[in-house]
Each structure stands twice: as structure tokens, then as C-alpha cells.
Amino acid sequence: MGLLKDRGVYALLSPFLIVMGAFFIMPLALVVVYSFLKAGPYGGILWELSHDAYVQILFEKDFDGNVAFNPAYVEVLLRSVKLAGICTLFCVLLGFPTAYYMATCHPSKRNAWILLVTIPFWTNLLIRTYAWMLVLRTDGLLNHFLLLTGIIKEPLLLLYNDFAVGLGLLYSYLPFMILPIYASLERMDWQMTEAAADLYANRWQTLVRITIPLAMPGIVAGCVLVFIPAIGSFLASDLLGGGKQMMLGNLVQMQFGFSRNWPFGSAVSVILMAIVMLGMMWMARNSRGARL
Amino acid sequence: MSSTQRTAPGFGGIAWGALAFLYTPIVILIVFSFNSSKLITVWEGFSADWYRIALENDDLRRAAVNSLIVGLGAMVFSTLIALSTAIAMHRRKAFRGKQLINSLIMLPLMVPEVVIAIASSSFFTAISLSLGIANVLIAHVVFCIPFAYLPMRARLETIPVRALEAAADLYADPWRAFYYVTVPLLMPGIFSGALLAFITSLDDFIITQMVAPPGAMTLPVYIYSMVRRGITPEINAISAILLTLSMIFVIISYLINQKKVA
Numbered sequence: 001m002g003l004l005k006d007r008g009v010y011a012l013l014s015p016f017l018i019v020m021g022a023f024f025i026m027p028l029a030l031v032v033v034y035s036f037l038k039a040g041p042y043g044g045i046l047w048e049l050s051h052d053a054y055v056q057i058l059f060e061k062d063f064d065g066n067v068a069f070n071p072a073y074v075e076v077l078l079r080s081v082k083l084a085g086i087c088t089l090f091c092v093l094l095g096f097p098t099a100y101y102m103a104t105c106h107p108s109k110r111n112a113w114i115l116l117v118t119i120p121f122w123t124n125l126l127i128r129t130y131a132w133m134l135v136l137r138t139d140g141l142l143n144h145f146l147l148l149t150g151i152i153k154e155p156l157l158l159l160y161n162d163f164a165v166g167l168g169l170l171y172s173y174l175p176f177m178i179l180p181i182y183a184s185l186e187r188m189d190w191q192m193t194e195a196a197a198d199l200y201a202n203r204w205q206t207l208v209r210i211t212i213p214l215a216m217p218g219i220v221a222g223c224v225l226v227f228i229p230a231i232g233s234f235l236a237s238d239l240l241g242g243g244k245q246m247m248l249g250n251l252v253q254m255q256f257g258f259s260r261n262w263p264f265g266s267a268v269s270v271i272l273m274a275i276v277m278l279g280m281m282w283m284a285r286n287s288r289g290a291r292l
Numbered sequence: 293m294s295s296t297q298r299t300a301p302g303f304g305g306i307a308w309g310a311l312a313f314l315y316t317p318i319v320i321l322i323v324f325s326f327n328s329s330k331l332i333t334v335w336e337g338f339s340a341d342w343y344r345i346a347l348e349n350d351d352l353r354r355a356a357v358n359s360l361i362v363g364l365g366a367m368v369f370s371t372l373i374a375l376s377t378a379i380a381m382h383r384r385k386a387f388r389g390k391q392l393i394n395s396l397i398m399l400p401l402m403v404p405e406v407v408i409a410i411a412s413s414s415f416f417t418a419i420s421l422s423l424g425i426a427n428v429l430i431a432h433v434v435f436c437i438p439f440a441y442l443p444m445r446a447r448l449e450t451i452p453v454r455a456l457e458a459a460a461d462l463y464a465d466p467w468r469a470f471y472y473v474t475v476p477l478l479m480p481g482i483f484s485g486a487l488l489a490f491i492t493s494l495d496d497f498i499i500t501q502m503v504a505p506p507g508a509m510t511l512p513v514y515i516y517s518m519v520r521r522g523i524t525p526e527i528n529a530i531s532a533i534l535l536t537l538s539m540i541f542v543i544i545s546y547l548i549n550q551k552k553v554a
Contacts, residue, residue, distance in 0.1 A: 023431070027408075027415035028411050031414065098306060100303050104299060115543070122541075126516060127515065135316075239519065252410055
């Protein structure tokens with residue numbers, strides 16, 4: 001379009017830049033600033049520079065001012081990384097075959113599959129997570145089913161543990177894995193697999209040495225798209241973990257809720273954002289050519 | 293031969309299993325919203341009572357109205373902002389900052405929701421902005437922009453240059469070409485973006501919960517508070533309504549977008 005002069009472009013972009021600048025960039029910058037301030041005695045902040053908030057992640061001060069290593073928050077960090085990692089792994093294990101099937105099924109069915117995989121993404125995550133509570137409760141449907149079929153004698157404790165949180169995460173973010181892998185496979189040159197067959201590669205060899213490497217940009221993109229929201233997720237651990245299995249997202253929320261330690265919550269947020277940045281940089285380097 | 297090489301045994305089963313995994317909880321929720329029993333997970337018989345009870349709940353109705361106000365407001369503003377951004381970004385010639393803006397648009401999708409939530413809420417506190425439900429609206433506009441933007445951008449990419457050239461050949465000046473060619477072809481993108489922005493706003497929980505002043509509850513925030521107090525079939529009924537609404541909107545958005553550019 002030869003229609004737009006430079007000035008016109010910036011005029012059109014100005015509403016976006018103003019809104020994003022004022023209500024997205026500024027708040028995030030404020031969080032970074034808060035993370036270097038002191039906590040007020042009754043919540044809020046004191047305008048005094050300090051790195052207390054970051055120190056608090058690793059150490060705690062007792063009443064005499066002695067500093068000791070405190071593993072509690074490191075454990076939250078590690079649990080978040082562990083759960084998000086396991087969730088990502090299972091998303092690949094489940095997502096790759098699904099995407100593969102979608103990409104190789106009849107073209108007329110592909111759009112229906114895409115729609116079906118996309119719909120859960122657009123429906124309320126809170127409600128879908130809540131639905132798992134109905135399934136996993138001690139008097140829930142899964143236990144009913146298992147008791148009825150005689151597989152178990154006593155109801156299993158399925159809710160309020162790491163298993164439930166992991167399952168909730170897998171459920172929440174599986175579409176984020178399927179879609180990018182599908183996008184990679186759909187664009188793939190399938191003649192490569194035929195060439196492999198001509199050279200006497202069996203199906204397994206073709207899959208491992210041709211298809212998976214060619215789908216790698218999509219797999220990498222999917223891993224980042226799953227890992228990032230999973231590590232900062234709030235609902236799965238809040239509802240299915242019963243608040244006991246805290247993740248970084250819950251820790252942040254708590255500091256702005258009843259714990260009222262804004263600098264500490266901000267510091268954890270900054271760490272969370274740093275993890276996100278690292279993930280995106282990793283993706284940018286490893287998934288050239290992958291587009292959603 | 294090629295087809296045998298492509299099909300991988302067992303992958304079909306996994307794919308159908310994944311689909312079952314994605315939909316089972318949704319189906320269970322909807323089925324049990326029609327359960328006549330007060331017990332959540334024991335089926336006693338069909339009844340629409342929980343829907344009646346849910347619809348007679350005044351708090352719930354207020355929350356629904358709030359959700360609608362915020363959702364429609366966020367939809368209108370984010371769609372307008374995304375539209376002007378998409379048109380600017382569609383210009384072929386590079387301009388300063390184009391790449392930066394490209395990443396800026398995606399940023400709300402990448403920053404964890406909890407972080408956006410606490411950032412917005414402490415920012416509103418810091419600048420003493422307390423406009424009640426309008427605070428929620430402002431926060432929603434920001435994270436709805438990328439969802440409104442993406443379908444429009446994708447749509448603009450598909451408009452063939454020759455359509456605009458044809459318009460120019462017929463003596464349309466650039467503005468007319470834009471108005472008579474680009475806009476009609478872009479329309480499905482605008483509609484589908486607007487619908488997606490609306491659903492995104494309607495479904496948001498964590499940001500709303502942190503930003504909303506007391507009394508300005510939206511449906512998801514209200515549902516969360518109900519879940520916290522204990523699970524009742526009434527929650528199933530409200531949830532089923534909300535789920536169905538979202539699904540209808542996604543499908544409409546999808547169908548609109550399916551219309552091919554001539």
C-alpha cells in the first residue's frame with residue numbers, strides 16, 4: 001500500500017503505543033522498581049533502595065538479625081520448574097503423535113481437528129480446572145468408576161497433590177504443544193520420508209531421523225509455549241493442589257494478597273519474567289522458521 | 293507406498309485419546325449440571341433446577357452484567373486499537389520500530405498472567421486510579437489486543453496485491469481502494485478478532501480478581517469464590533452456561549474466518 005506515509009503509520013500506531021506504554025510497560029517497570037524497595041510494616045512499600053527482597057528468596061533473618069539459608073522459596077522454585085518440566089515432557093509425548101496424526105489424516109478432516117484442539121484453549125480455564133476437581137475428588141467420578149469396576153478397594157487420594165497439579169497443567173497447556181508441532185508437520189516436505197523409505201529406512205528410522213528433526217522447530221516452540229505459562233500458572237496449583245503445593249504464581253499472588261510483602265512478590269515476579277525471557281531467547285535461537 | 297510410510301501405528305489412538313482427555317471434564321461438567329441430586333458426583337436423575345437456582349441468584353446476575361460490560365468494552369476498544377495497529381503494520385515498506393512493535397504486541401501473551409495481574413493492580417494503586425469496574429476494563433483491553441490483532445493481521449496477509457492494483461486501474465485513489473477493497477476483505481478478520489477478544493475478556497480470572505475493587509465481581513471471580521466455599525451443582529450450571537457461550541463464539545469466529553478471500 002502506497003497509501004501510508006511514515007507520519008500516517010505512527011499516527012495509526014499511537015493508540016496502541018499509548019495504551020501499551022501506560023498500562024502494560026509502566027506497570028511492569030513498576031514491579032521491577034518495587035522489587036528493589038523495602039516492604040512497609042503494614043503492607044505497601046517504603047521508598048528506600050534495598051535488595052532485601054532478593055535476599056529473602058534465599059535467606060531469612062531471625063529476630064536477632066542472624067541470617068540463615070531458607071530453602072522454602074527455593075523449593076517452590078524447584079517444584080515449579082519440576083512440574084512445568086514434567087508437564088512439558090508429557091505434552092510432547094502426547095502432542096507429537098496427535099499432531100502427526102492430524103497432519104497425516106485426510107486434508108478434509110484437518111480443519112475439524114484444529115478446531116477441536118483449539119476450542120478448549122478458548123474456554124474458561126478456571127471452569128475446566130474446576131471440572132477436574134469433580135473427577136479427582138475422593139468421592140469423585142474416577143474413584144467411583146474404579147471402585148465400581150473393582151480395580152481398587154479403597155478410594156484413592158487423587159486431589160491436592162503434585163499428581164493433580166501436574167495433570168491440571170498438562171490439561172491446560174496440551175493444545176499449545178499440538179498446534180505448533182502440527183504447523184511444522186503440515187508444512188513439511190513429506191517426499192523426504194518417501195526418499196528415506198526408498199533407501200530402506202523402516203518407519204521407526206524415518207520417524208526418528210527424518211520427521212522428528214524436521215518437526216523440531218515446532219517442538220521447540222511448543223515446549224516454550226507450554227513451559228512458560230505452566231511455570232507461572234496459578235489455577236492448577238491453587239485448585240488442584242489445594243494451596244499446599246505452591247508454585248511461583250501462587251507465591252506471587254500471596255505476596256500481593258494476605259502476606260502483603262510487595263517487594264518480595266515483585267522480586268519473584270522479576271525472576272519469573274527472567275525465566276520467560278530466557279525461554280523466548282532459547283526458542284528464537286532454536287526454532288527458526290517455526291510459525292504459529 | 294507413501295501412505296504406509298506416513299501412517300504411524302498407534303498415533304491415531306493417541307490422538308483420539310488426547311481429544312477425549314481434552315473434552316471429558318467439559319462433558320462431565322455439563323452432564324452433571326443437569327443432575328437432580330445435591331451430591332456432585334452421584335447421578336440421580338435429569339433436572340434443570342440448578343439452572344433455575346443459578347438464574348435466580350442476584351449476586352450472580354450482577355456478576356454476569358459486570359462480565360458483559362467489561363467484555364463488550366474490552367472488545368470494542370481492543371478491536372479498534374488492534375485494527376489501526378494491523379493496518380499500520382501491514383504497510384510493506386519497513387519503518388523504524390516495526391520489529392519492536394511486532395514483539396511488543398505479543399508480549400502480553402508471554403508474560404505470566406499472575407505478573408500482569410499484580411503489576412496492573414499495584415500500578416492502579418500507585419497512581420490512585422480507582423474507577424471501579426473501569427479499572428478492570430483498562431486491564432482487559434491491554435491483554436485482549438493481541439487476540440484481536442492476530443486474525444486481522446492474518447487476514448490482511450491474504451489480501452492479494454492484484455486486488456488493490458485492479459482498483460487502481462479502475463481509477464480508485466488509495467483511500468477509495470482501502471475503503472472499497474481492503475475493508476470488506478478484512479471484515480471477517482475484524483469480526484473474528486473482536487469475538488476472540490470478547491471471549492478472552494469473559495474468561496479471564498486472575499487479572500480481574502487482583503484488579504477488581506470489592507463489589508465489582510465478574511462471573512469467573514464469582515465462580516471462584518463459590519468453588520472456594522464448597523462445590524455445589526449450581527456452580528456446574530453457571531459453568532456450563534459460560535462454557536457453552538465461549539464454544540459458540542469460537543465456532544462462529546472460526547466459521548467467519550473460513551470464508552476465503554475471492
